[in-house]
Amino acid sequence: QTILCRLRSFEYSQKNAVLVPAAALGIGGMLVYWLRSRHKIKAIEMGDGWWGPGERPLQGKEDESIRPFKIETSDKEIEDLHRRLEQARYTPGLEGAAFHYGFNSGYLRKVVTYWRNQFDWRKQVEVLNKYPHFQTTIEGIDIHFIHVKPSYVPHGRAVRPLLMVHGWPGSFYEFYKIIPLLTEPARHSLNEGDVVFEVICPSIPGYGFSEAPHQKGFEAVAAARIFHKLMNRLGFKEYYLQGGDWGSHITTNMAQMLPQSVKGLHLNLIFVGRQGLRRMISVMLGAYVPWLVGLTREDVQRMYPFIQKNIYELLRESGYLHIQATKPDTAGCGLNDSPVGLAAYILEKFSTWTDKSFLHKDDGGLESKYSLDELLTNVMIYWVTSSIVSSMRFYKENISKDPTMTANARARVYVPTGIAAFPQEIVHTPRTWAKEIYRNIITYSYMPRGGHFAAFEEPKLLAQDIMHFVRKVEQL
Known part of the structure; x- marks a missing residue:
């Protein structure tokens, strides 16, 4: 019996010899994961990439010419x-x-x-070609964009460059109705011409007339880097950004990557992926005492009943x-x-x-x-x-x-930010949640109508909000 007890004791100690280190390793790994995901960084590294076919050429500089495209x-x-x-x-x-x-x-x-x-596709091709189209090669692939300058600039007025990025399943064509409102606002009774833009609308690589990446791994950070290179190639040192859907994600990454180049960031969709106890408490209390967790009456109307609007409807869509x-x-x-x-x-x-x-x-x-x-x-x-x-x-x-582990999820946005919250957007993000990522919100507008494709559906409303935001930024 003494021998059996000793054998059992030995077996128990052997199990402990395996389980204790394994448990310690598991807990330690979870702690490291939590600490890394909590660790915030100031900016995303710009890096570099190659998305053309085969290996990147070892010699020779990439053709940086801007080529007219039709x-x-x-x-x-x-x-x-x-x-x-x-x-x-x-x-x-x-x-x-x-x-x-x-x-x-x-x-x-x-x-x-x-x-x-x-x-009539031929007629629509003529409509598409009414704005100047271009292509340029960046990181091995041809990037398509339209570049529209104002036909008239009032004396003493500065022209602000504005990069507008589409999403899926949209395209650069989404911006055709808003472009004249931004480049010739006085002609469309939007203002006295104090804010005038030249608008650059690229096609995301793999969309429309931008060449698709030939290599795996092309994501929003790579698109952000390419669009910074595009703006630099066009001669801009500082510029405004605007986006919804993937355009929101890409332009956010651009602001995280080179904040010194971004005068302002305007978005009509916000991605705030962080969950946790604080968010859960905010959701629970928001239905009863919204003011206590920073929610407005409009936020409550757009967000509740929470399960229906943020889980069932989101799953359906x-x-x-x-x-x-x-x-x-x-x-x-x-x-x-x-x-x-x-x-x-x-x-x-x-x-x-x-x-x-x-x-x-x-x-x-x-x-x-x-x-x-x-x-x-x-x-x-x-x-x-x-x-x-x-x-x-x-x-x-x-x-x-x-x-939670990507660099862009751990970086905050410190450039001036404007948010246009459209009531029919797929999901509503209140200002108090948006502030977790966007630390310098200058304007937050509850738009009276409109949904996901804001520039396509409500071009005048969106143009007005962009101008309102830019005026605020210029006064800082």
Whole structure:
């Protein structure tokens, strides 16, 4: 019995010899993880990259020329589109489904009929070419952008450079209605000409007429670096930034990377990923004593009931995100081959992201805010460039990493920041939460109407808010 006790004691000590260090290692690892994620940094390192095919050339300087670019089409391109539209197969819809199951198949037939018989792509190409287009090679890939300067500048007025960055599933075309309001505000009765911009709208690499990266790993920080290089190449030392969707993420990274170059950052969507006990307490108390946790009456109206508006509705609208953040190439194959499938996939977002109530409409409310020509022009930019797959990959490159451990998640934004909070945006971020990341908020505006595609849907409202923000910054 004494021998058995000793054997058991030995076995117990042997287990302890393994379990105790393992537990200590696990707890230590968690502590290091927590400390690293809590450690804040002042700025993101700019670094460098190569996204062209093969290895980066060892010798020779990259061609830094700015080349004029023109969008073109052909009979072959249009004939191929028409053939595919004519051969489309449709799925019978469910009675009374509206947009609850996605794009309504009955309305899709109407859109495709218009696309095939009335939509004039040649005319829309002329519309796209009304602003000057350019390309330049940065880090091995061709970057497309439009650069619009004011036709008239009042004497003594300075022109402010403004970089505007789109998101998914949008494009540079989203900004076509807001550009004249910013470059010629007096002509559009927006002000007396005291704030005038020249506007630069690039296409994110892999979107539209910007070349897709040939290497893995191209995410928002890389896009931010490329756009800084673009602005530097255009001769700008200081400039304003504006963005929504991915454009918000990219321009935020630009402000974190080179704050000395960013005069001001204006956003119409805020990403604040940090959760935790403090946020949980804020959510719980906000429903009853909002003033105690820094929430306004408008915040409460937009955020509550919290579970419905921030979990159920977000889950309903984010299914695409999980696909694109994991296996984008699989779903992208069908979209790249079928213009009808591509239109349904893209235009569904322009319905419920513009207004959540459009879910209940048979036509998704699309034509109440946009024309079919506008919507299909955006779809065509993806179609003729075969860029839907590369645009979807941007999700995988950004979301596949632990968001709390990336440098941009641990850096704060100290440049002057303006926020336009549109009521139909997918998610509402109150000012008190935004301040956790954006430490120098100059303006925070509760916009009276509008949703996710602000520049496309409410160009005048957005232009006014940008100007209001810039005036405030210029007075600092």
